[in-house]
Amino acid sequence: MTDSQPPTQPADTSARPLSEALRDAVRDGMPSAVADLTRLVRIPSVSWDGFDPAHVQATAEAAKELLEGTGVFESVRIERAPIATGEHAGKLGQPAVLATRAARNGRPTVLLYAHHDVQPPGRDEDWESPAFEPTVRGDRLYARGAADDKAGVMAHVAALRALVEVAGPDFDLGLAVFLEGEEEFGSRSFASFLARHTAQLAADVIVVADSDNWDTETPALTTGLRGNVTFRLTVSTLEHASHSGMFGGAVPDAMLATIRLLATFHDADGAVAVDGLTSFDGTTPEYGEEKLREEAGLLDGVTSIGRDSILSRIWNQPAITVTGIDAPSVLNASNTLSPSITVKISARIAPGQKSGEAFSAIERHLRAHVPFGAHLEISDVDTGDPFLVDTTGWAVRHALDAMETAWGAAPVQMGVGGSIPFIADLVREFPAAQILVTGVEDPDSRAHSPNESLHLGVFSRSILTEAVLLASLNQLDGVPRTA
Numbered sequence: 001m002t003d004s005q006p007p008t009q010p011a012d013t014s015a016r017p018l019s020e021a022l023r024d025a026v027r028d029g030m031p032s033a034v035a036d037l038t039r040l041v042r043i044p045s046v047s048w049d050g051f052d053p054a055h056v057q058a059t060a061e062a063a064k065e066l067l068e069g070t071g072v073f074e075s076v077r078i079e080r081a082p083i084a085t086g087e088h089a090g091k092l093g094q095p096a097v098l099a100t101r102a103a104r105n106g107r108p109t110v111l112l113y114a115h116h117d118v119q120p121p122g123r124d125e126d127w128e129s130p131a132f133e134p135t136v137r138g139d140r141l142y143a144r145g146a147a148d149d150k151a152g153v154m155a156h157v158a159a160l161r162a163l164v165e166v167a168g169p170d171f172d173l174g175l176a177v178f179l180e181g182e183e184e185f186g187s188r189s190f191a192s193f194l195a196r197h198t199a200q201l202a203a204d205v206i207v208v209a210d211s212d213n214w215d216t217e218t219p220a221l222t223t224g225l226r227g228n229v230t231f232r233l234t235v236s237t238l239e240h241a242s243h244s245g246m247f248g249g250a251v252p253d254a255m256l257a258t259i260r261l262l263a264t265f266h267d268a269d270g271a272v273a274v275d276g277l278t279s280f281d282g283t284t285p286e287y288g289e290e291k292l293r294e295e296a297g298l299l300d301g302v303t304s305i306g307r308d309s310i311l312s313r314i315w316n317q318p319a320i321t322v323t324g325i326d327a328p329s330v331l332n333a334s335n336t337l338s339p340s341i342t343v344k345i346s347a348r349i350a351p352g353q354k355s356g357e358a359f360s361a362i363e364r365h366l367r368a369h370v371p372f373g374a375h376l377e378i379s380d381v382d383t384g385d386p387f388l389v390d391t392t393g394w395a396v397r398h399a400l401d402a403m404e405t406a407w408g409a410a411p412v413q414m415g416v417g418g419s420i421p422f423i424a425d426l427v428r429e430f431p432a433a434q435i436l437v438t439g440v441e442d443p444d445s446r447a448h449s450p451n452e453s454l455h456l457g458v459f460s461r462s463i464l465t466e467a468v469l470l471a472s473l474n475q476l477d478g479v480p481r482t483a
Contacts, residue, residue, distance in 0.1 A: 115210065257374040
């Protein structure tokens with residue numbers, strides 16, 4: 001992807017701190033990092049069904065080339081694993097990139113994770129510039145995947161380039177890189193991939209570069225993530241469509257039943273009203289209504305929903321959202337009673353609750369509240385458990401120090417309302433590893449939304465953070481075993 005090659009000898013850093021040499025290396029490498037990122041985001045690597053899988057293969061090949069270009073890995077290859085459960089069971093998952101380098105002289109091994117697939121772009125007219133044509137406006141790079149998570153891929157690559165520039169390629173730190181190809185499609189082959197490659201992925205520290213920062217000037221380490229439950233719900237009341245004038249008023253159509261049923265998910269304040277869904281009792285930083293309005297884009301007059309502090313609602317409480325609906329369009333609407341309506345439900349689960357338990361609670365709620373005897377079908381269920389970081393670990397201290405060095409600001413330890421379900425798989429497979437959830441996003445990145453963007457200053461500081469962290473871990477005299 002780039003003509004530049006890593007130096008065979010380290011830069012002379014004897015006259016200045018290592019962090020300053022890394023800062024210079026990151027600064028000098030930014031043009032190449034941004035150029036390589038723009039090449040990646042031009043590939044429309046949507047991993048969902050119905051999109052061309054050749055694009056996901058293309059980003060895997062491009063990412064493999066980038067990792068090979070760092071000159072530090074003993075092996076870099078593209079691998080696929082089968083999906084173990086659900087309606088896609090038995091099919092191969094999307095291609096992932098796996099790179100490895102063995103530790104030497106007692107140094108720790110670090111696993112670097114990111115994903116190279118992206119969300120669908122949505123409607124073209126909602127984008128100010130084409131979704132897959134990276135465009136710089138001000139200090140932001142706009143494109144689908146520019147932040148989530150191809151910038152995570154490039155943060156790993158660019159941090160390794162900086163480390164090689166300063167320390168040379170012959171360092172002792174062990175490395176594994178796992179660039180997943182289907183995170184946005186539920187990481188359905190993730191568990192199988194871990195099982196197949198446990199030895200290659202085993203690490204003392206796992207850095208997951210797929211989260212947020214507090215703002216563009218303040219770094220954050222994510223210490224809590226909600227889990228998720230997603231599924232399709234089909235509500236049916238008729239064998240076939242019927243004339244709304246002939247039978248309306250006596251026959252319940254599926255649209256009416258669906259609206260009535262979905263309304264039972266929330267109480268009058270908009271808080272989730274499903275028995276069996278729990279909340280987490282955790283403290284939250286100050287975050288006011290005005291900041292919520294600005295960052296979320298609330299329209300004038302629209303109020304927030306739920307109760308307790310705003311961040312408690314986002315980080316520590318469940319949420320249920322209808323993210324899609326299959327129903328007659330306004331353009332094609334006829335005077336008929338709809339026989340069936342299908343909706344996509346996305347529920348976020350508070351830390352401390354198992355996602356399977358949460359799904360059972362939601363299913364009980366639906367069947368207990370179904371109106372008019374309507375028939376329900378639930379399908380395409382995906383679940384992922386929440387996650388809480390043990391902040392007493394030695395790697396957390398190294399990460400927080402690296403953030404403060406790179407950003408010049410004290411980092412925030414924060415929860416995130418979103419989900420990274422595969423972290424539960426990492427915890428199960430590598431229980432002794434310390435997991436650090438970092439990222440290149442900020443509140444204005446609009447991941448998953450039209451006009452997704454990456455703040456280039458945040459990108460640079462995130463690269464430097466990881467480079468400083470890796471250099472710090474490379475200097476450890478053995479792997480610490482206690483906090």
